Amino acid sequence: MSLVYNEEQQQLDDSAREFLADRSPVSEQRRLRDEQQAEGFDAKLWQQMLEYGWGGIALPEAYGGLEFGFQGFAPVFEHIGRNMVASPLLTSIVLCASLVNDLGSEQQREEILTELIEGKRRLALAVQGQDRFRADNFDVQITDTKQGFVLDAQDLWVPDANHVDGLLVAGQLPSGDVALFIVDADTPGVAIEPLHLLDARNHARVSLTQVQVSAAERIGTGDIQAQLELAFDRATACVAAELMGATAAMFDMTIEYLKTRTQFGTTIGSFQALQHRAAWMLADVELARSALMAGFEALENESCSVEQRQQLVSLAKWKVGETAHKVSREAVQMHGGIGVTDELDLGFYLKRSRVAQILFGDSDYHCERYGKIAQQLSAEIE
8 A cells, every 4th residue: 555645646636735725724614604605616716627637637638538537536525624625526526427427328428427527517426314324325215117217215315416417316216226316406306405514614404306317318227226325335435534634724723822832831732731642642643545546446446356345445434534523623622722712723614624524434334344344355255
């Protein structure tokens, strides 16, 4: 496993650092929150991100992509986390575009991928309700009809669904097979209601009531479940990278505060007890980064089995999530009461981190998944 970025990743790291620090500092995210923009992100910034090629990082060159692989998203999402950038990159590109690329027909890929990469269309993935995340759990019921299919679901939690152009909807057929459909947002029976969470981002409650779709709107056939689980693993790794960036930013803020805050005539960073706590935070941050890079590498390593990939991605999300929890808690304590107020950026990072920790599975889920796979592999060896 490599603990450093390859040349392509380093180029993306450099461009993302400079671009986001200049065009989208944390103050810009505060503005979006305070103005309560319906889309939840800056449309102009999103278009600029696409012009930089970020929408096509892992997609084929034939459709306008860069074909760098999903490892290319690691540095981009880390800087997204460092700057608290709101964008539909995770939902419209990492999830929806990858599913269309993996499962869609040639005609669907030519039509949809190009529009997603260029920003002419934005999609969100609708699969599950607001209960605990499970990759094999579907809250969308699908019924066969002579005209096509009918979709029904209530209270789906869908990130970035407000003002979206369409939804990718996954659910179970009466046979038990999983099917995936593309549904325009203005289709009769589709209801999208803003859902207000702690991080003030674009979240929505989606309901489908007797939504009729044709066979032409179906994306792929065969083992859809396996491709969905792969897409979830990709999204999980990207959320972990964003969380890694936010955690690193909170750590840096805390170290700077220890160097400048004075108490009893000296900087509090000179107190040995706080030095020890800072050292433990640094150790956890570096361990989390190692786990994260291993998870991204597993997404691209053809020698990795599905089980190994799932374990490494779960390890990354668990370790980064636990580190985020520890660093944010320590940061607030070291800053004192002001740490949880809106006056400091720290509180802003804290709120986003808590939501990111549960996206695509919290620590309990990923510990459980890792353990189950370990038991299965152990049983096979015996």
